[in-house]
Amino acid sequence: MNMGKRSKVAFQGERGAYSELAARQFFGEEIPLVPCPSFEHVFRAVEKGQARCGVVPIENSLAGSIHQNYDLLLKYHLQIIGEKSLRVSHNLIAAPQTSLARVRRIFSHPQALMQCQNSTARLKNVELIPVYDTAGAVKKIRDENLTDGAAIASDLAARLYGMKILKRNLEDNPENYTRFLVLSRTGKAPQKADKTSIVFSLKNLPGALFRSLSVFALRDIDLYKIESRPLHGKPWEYFFYIDFAGNMRHPNCRNAITHLSEIATFLKILGSYQRDRA
Amino acid sequence: MNMGKRSKVAFQGERGAYSELAARQFFGEEIPLVPCPSFEHVFRAVEKGQARCGVVPIENSLAGSIHQNYDLLLKYHLQIIGEKSLRVSHNLIAAPQTSLARVRRIFSHPQALMQCQNSTARLKNVELIPVYDTAGAVKKIRDENLTDGAAIASDLAARLYGMKILKRNLEDNPENYTRFLVLSRTGKAPQKADKTSIVFSLKNLPGALFRSLSVFALRDIDLYKIESRPLHGKPWEYFFYIDFAGNMRHPNCRNAITHLSEIATFLKILGSYQRDRA
Numbered sequence: 001m002n003m004g005k006r007s008k009v010a011f012q013g014e015r016g017a018y019s020e021l022a023a024r025q026f027f028g029e030e031i032p033l034v035p036c037p038s039f040e041h042v043f044r045a046v047e048k049g050q051a052r053c054g055v056v057p058i059e060n061s062l063a064g065s066i067h068q069n070y071d072l073l074l075k076y077h078l079q080i081i082g083e084k085s086l087r088v089s090h091n092l093i094a095a096p097q098t099s100l101a102r103v104r105r106i107f108s109h110p111q112a113l114m115q116c117q118n119s120t121a122r123l124k125n126v127e128l129i130p131v132y133d134t135a136g137a138v139k140k141i142r143d144e145n146l147t148d149g150a151a152i153a154s155d156l157a158a159r160l161y162g163m164k165i166l167k168r169n170l171e172d173n174p175e176n177y178t179r180f181l182v183l184s185r186t187g188k189a190p191q192k193a194d195k196t197s198i199v200f201s202l203k204n205l206p207g208a209l210f211r212s213l214s215v216f217a218l219r220d221i222d223l224y225k226i227e228s229r230p231l232h233g234k235p236w237e238y239f240f241y242i243d244f245a246g247n248m249r250h251p252n253c254r255n256a257i258t259h260l261s262e263i264a265t266f267l268k269i270l271g272s273y274q275r276d277r278a
Numbered sequence: 279m280n281m282g283k284r285s286k287v288a289f290q291g292e293r294g295a296y297s298e299l300a301a302r303q304f305f306g307e308e309i310p311l312v313p314c315p316s317f318e319h320v321f322r323a324v325e326k327g328q329a330r331c332g333v334v335p336i337e338n339s340l341a342g343s344i345h346q347n348y349d350l351l352l353k354y355h356l357q358i359i360g361e362k363s364l365r366v367s368h369n370l371i372a373a374p375q376t377s378l379a380r381v382r383r384i385f386s387h388p389q390a391l392m393q394c395q396n397s398t399a400r401l402k403n404v405e406l407i408p409v410y411d412t413a414g415a416v417k418k419i420r421d422e423n424l425t426d427g428a429a430i431a432s433d434l435a436a437r438l439y440g441m442k443i444l445k446r447n448l449e450d451n452p453e454n455y456t457r458f459l460v461l462s463r464t465g466k467a468p469q470k471a472d473k474t475s476i477v478f479s480l481k482n483l484p485g486a487l488f489r490s491l492s493v494f495a496l497r498d499i500d501l502y503k504i505e506s507r508p509l510h511g512k513p514w515e516y517f518f519y520i521d522f523a524g525n526m527r528h529p530n531c532r533n534a535i536t537h538l539s540e541i542a543t544f545l546k547i548l549g550s551y552q553r554d555r556a
Contacts, residue, residue, distance in 0.1 A: 061513035064345055085513075177513045206500040210491045217488040224514075226487065226506065235339035235363075235455045236502075 010034040010042045010051035016135035016157030022084045022180040023055040024156075039069055043076040046183055054078070054183040059225075060088070061177040063111055069181070070229050070241055073199065073270055079187020080197050080271030085278045088176040090116055092167040093138050093158045094150040100166050105129055107137035108152035116152055118172040138163055179276070189272035193247035195224065197270040200260065201231055201239050208263065209240070215259040216244055219252050224275075239266075247272035288312040288320045288329035294413035294435030300362045300458040301333040302434075317346055321354040324461055331359070332461040337503075338366070339455040341389055347459070348507050348519055351477065351548055357465020358475050358549030363556045366454040368394055370445040371416050371436045372428040378444045383407055385415035386430035394430055396450040416441055457554070467550035471525035473502065475548040479509055479517050480541065487518070493537040494522055497530050502553075517544075525550035 009031050011019035020033060034051045036042045046054040056069045073080075090112055094103060106113070106120060110130040113120070120128060131137050137151035142161045150166060151157075158165050202208040216223055222245040228238040246253040248269060261267050287309050289297035298311060312329045314320045324332040334347045351358075368390055372381060384391070384398060388408040391398070398406060409415050415429035420439045428444060429435075436443050480486040494501055500523040506516040524531040526547060539545050 059508075059514075061508050062510055064508050067342055173510060175511050175513055179514075206498070207495050209501055209504065210488075210495040213488045213491060217485050220484070222484040223487060225516075226504070228504065230337075230339055230342050232340055232451060233453050235453055236337075236457075238503075 007052035008032045008034045008050070010036050010045040010054040012036050012039050012042050012056065013133040014135040014139050014157075016138060016154055016160045017133055018086060018088060018154055018178060019055050019057060019180060020135075021154055021156055022057075022086045022178070025086065026055065026082060026084045026180075026182055027053075039066075039072060043072045043078060043183070046078055046185055047076055049185065052184065053081070055084070055180050056183065057178050058083075058181045059179045060111070061175055062115060062173060065227055067229060070199075070227060073181075073241075074229075074239065074268070078183040078185060080181050080273050081184045081187050081190065082182035082273045083195075083276045084180045084182065085276045086178050086180065088115075088171065088178050089155070089168070090134075090152050090170040091155050091158060091165045092150050092170050093141070093153055093163045094166050095141060095145070095147055096162075096164045098147050098150065098164070098166070102148055103150045103166070104148040105146070106150050106152060107131045107140060109134045109137070112152045115176060116170040116172060119167075119170045135160075182273070187271050189247050189249065190274055192274045193249075193272035195243060195245060195275040196247055196253060196272040197241065197243050198257070198260075198268065199239055199241045199270060200264040200267040201237070202263065203265055204237055212240070212260060212263050215256045215263070216242075219256050221246055221253065221256055241270075245275075285330035286310045286312045286328070288314050288323040288332040290314050290317050290320050290334065291411040292413040292417050292435075294416060294432055294438040295411055296364060296366060296432055296456060297333050297335060297458060298413075299432055299434055300335075300364045300456070303364065304333065304360060304362045304458075304460055305331075317344075317350060321350050321356060321461070324356055324463055325354055327463065330462065332356070333362070333458050334461065335456050336361075336459045337457045338389075339453055340393060340451060343505055345507060348505060351519075352507075352517065352546070356461040356463060358459050358551050359462045359465050359468065360460035360551045361473075361554045362458045362460065363554045364456050364458065366393075366449065366456050367433070367446070368412075368430050368448040369433050369436060369443045370428050370448050371419070371431055371441045372444050373419060373423070373425055374440075374442045376425050376428065376442070376444070380426055381428045381444070382426040383424070384428050384430060385409045385418060387412045387415070390430045393454060394448040394450060397445075397448045413438075460551070465549050467525050467527065468552055470552045471527075471550035473521060473523060473553040474525055474531060474550040475519065475521050476535070476538075476546065477517055477519045477548060478538065478542040478545040479515070481543055482515055486541065490518070490538060490541050493534045493541070494520075496537075497534050499524055499531065499534055519548075523553075
């Protein structure tokens with residue numbers, strides 16, 4: 001995607017985070033980046049105009065949806081303008097003078113530690129220590145001069161902090177992908193948009209969910225994903241998030257949404273964008 | 279529910295955990311309990327016969343589904359034989375000699391800390407420290423004689439560890455409920471069962487999810503919940519978990535499931551049980 005040279009992109013984590021990789025793949029390597037301490041800070045930076053766009057993970061093929069970001073899509077008024085699927089490849093990273101045999105502690109995000117359980121179990125006398133984020137673990141090893149420590153993170157993080165990769169492809173399951181959303185304050189759907197995301201709630205009536213899905217089925221609109229999140233204050237009622245094929249310029253999609261608004265008690269269009277088939 | 283006097287019930291956490299409260303409400307106060315270090319240990323204890331039943335949380339009305347337990351329902355071959363909704367009421371708990379003004383650190387599970395953010399923000403010079411579980415935080419304060427520390431946990435935990443309640447109803451949102459499932463190895467559906475849970479996967483075809491829901495809609499069977507979880511090894515395909523009205527002794531439900539098995543690539547019935555309307 002083309003953006004002005006000064007257009008900044010916000011992401012959560014330290015420099016070298018997987019979100020930064022996704023942002024670079026989407027916007028190109030030269031984009032100015034704004035690291036943020038939390039997902040909510042990313043949404044806020046975009047809403048306040050401190051960054052032109054934000055990149056947040058929404059789903060991992062092993063761990064499932066990142067629910068906090070579904071909730072933030074509802075809370076903030078941003079548009080989804082793109083998505084990027086990233087193959088997550090974990091590396092064991094240490095200081096240049098550290099050998100594999102000297103590693104006694106491995107730092108990483110709990111999710112990454114879990115995804116490398118089999119690989120790390122083969123190492124002897126090693127303690128696994130959960131920390132805030134993957135790239136942050138590499139930074140910690142550099143900043144604190146830890147010569148018996150290693151981190152699990154991206155190869156970009158190793159490069160950025162001048163650290164050495166002891167072992168590549170540490171992940172137990174190679175089918176490890178994370179899908180990221182690209183968010184913007186003022187969203188005009190890209191010309192090639194072929195996917196739309198919405199969120200809605202329903203009256204708590206028998207058959208309500210089925211009827212809401214029928215607005216798509218009756219128009220041969222394919223659904224990619226459905227996700228539910230609790231509606232606060234109404235125990236056991238839900239917001240439904242749906243991704244479907246098409247964009248809001250198509251009359252067929254507009255008709256489906258008009259039909260859905262007859263059934264829904266709340267409805268918000270999150271954006272139309274180009275589907276990443278990678 | 280009636281069980282023999284020696285029938286043990288497994289749950290995750292230290293004594294006094296919210297799961298223990300749910301187990302006591304379901305089985306009665308006298309039931310022998312088996313505390314387990316993780317959810318997977320609960321499933322394993324029931325599968326191996328070390329406990330007759332297990333009680334695990336499946337959904338919180340604020341935080342959403344507990345996905346690990348959805349995944350474990352698929353991995354282990356246990357039956358759901360009941361459910362219990364528990365109103366989660368958090369208390370600030372400290373040693374008998376500690377006053378509210380002396381509290382400098384509050385320990386609890388990250389989820390509980392998050393649910394009491396507004397209440398704890400009003401206390402000055404207090405650090406929030408996430409720990410393994412709520413009741414474990416109370417035990418820690420007792421075991422380590424922490425006189426400047428407090429825990430957020432159930433009143434049962436305060437009672438069991440001989441600690442004092444400094445403040446009740448600490449939760450920011452009173453609509454805070456957790457739904458627990460009761461699991462057993464050999465499940466015969468209770469006579470009054472009016473709810474059934476299943477899990478299935480579908481061919482990745484347009485309209486597949488809609489067709490799978492039509493087997494219920496065509497027979498006027500009400501759906502209570504739908505949840506999706508990633509299918510490992512097949513990025514962006516899902517297992518669907520559905521709770522519906524009725525039990526597998528009803529011909530109507532059996533017909534719906536037979537119909538669903540024509541569409542599904544995988545189908546497992548998790549159990550029929552009595553719905554908790556609380």
